[in-house]
Amino acid sequence: MNRRNFLNWVGAGWIATCLPIAIAACSSKETTQNAPDQKWQKIGSSNELNANGKLLAKNTPVGEVLVVKTSQQNDLVAVNPKCTHAGCTVEWKSDTNKFVCPCHGSEFSVDGKVQAAPATAPLKTYAVKIDGDAVLIQ
Template structure:
């Protein structure tokens, strides 16, 4: 075997063996993509205003609405599906509203008023040991 052929085979072997590592490093799978419960804040923070916005949580951006004493919690990704603005919870109207273009979303994340056409991503939410936790639905 010629030296040039040997070097080419070794180089090809190095590239092929590092390919799985490169693919894993570039994978978009996050802890929330596995379906596990992720802590996004404390029940004390939620109870202060009736909502908890966690922009950099392990599950991604999450807006949880409710209180630790309430029967149920609502959790959505607060990024408007129209232009990417952060929606706000309007408690009196029981809906999420986008300040940028006026899109409105129901408690279930579904579009009530455009221009958005896609629903907000929703999460199951619970309080466990004074921690607010969410899980993709």
């Protein structure tokens, strides 16, 4: 075997050895918030939501979730209500369609994006729907 063939075999062996590692590193086991394989989970009843226009569920599999009815007809929004600045629980302001942190004044849009500092990271959002009397998130 000459030197060129030896180096080709070593190169091919190195690629074959590293390829599974590279593929595993690129494929994530995490699922996105709206992934079809995630199951819908009940966090409360539509009666609770209808009574207040909002539903705060504290002990869900994903942690605390705030579901609110926006000003648009039958439009629901679900977020993790912990402010990304200092962890205070945000409040829904229906007159301005914003989530507002009572501690330091951070504001978040309906889709959880930061509109006013000091927060710099958005609120985590969830897919939400009503099925019968159940409020479900994904």
